Amino acid sequence: MLLQDFYSVIQSKKEEGKVITHIRINKNHELYKGHFPDRPVTPGVVLMHMFREEMERQTGRKLRFSKASNVKFMAVVDPNIDDVLIMEYETEENEEVITLKAITKNNGSIALKINAFYN
Template sequence: MILEDFYEVTHTSVSGDSAITKLQINKDHEIYKGHFPGRPVTPGVVLMQLFKEEAERIFAKKLQLVRADNVKFTAVFDPTVNRELILESDITEVGEFIKLKGSARNSDGTVLKLNCLYKAG
């Protein structure tokens, strides 16, 4: 996990190809000291990394991002306003690849939608 101490998984449910993971984000993490002081904003690449790390945890495999399509950041995620982030994913394993279609949201609404293809390895 490259996001050491950035989040804590508080709940995960997997049913078939669907997964829901609830995270508590550490509002005091070092990322926010530079992005941005006094007005923390979670970087988009970090939000994308959360999906990869959770897919790795669910499948117990190391994954490498091959492609990301239709990545849409729809709102700012400020952990001082709401620390909970919910990742909803449709995940399919096809041979050595994992296809993921996901959205991240908090109580204010959706912050990210994406489609990713990962390679196990």
């Protein structure tokens, strides 16, 4: 994990061809002291990185981000308002590439939509 102690998995399950993972963000993490002290916001790149970590956990493979398309940040993730995120994703994989189609939800809204490729 790149961000040690940033989040923990509450539960993860496969349902109707996709993985649904509930995570809890550590709202006291060092990251929020700089981003931003009076109003913490989870950086979009961190949300993207969490998908890679979760796919590595699910597949048992070490992955490297290759490219992304259709990346949309749609809501602010403030850990003081809602520290639980729901990550939903579908993957297709072959020997060389894993294709990800995913969303992150918090507080009833979609915070991130992404299509990404890892190898």
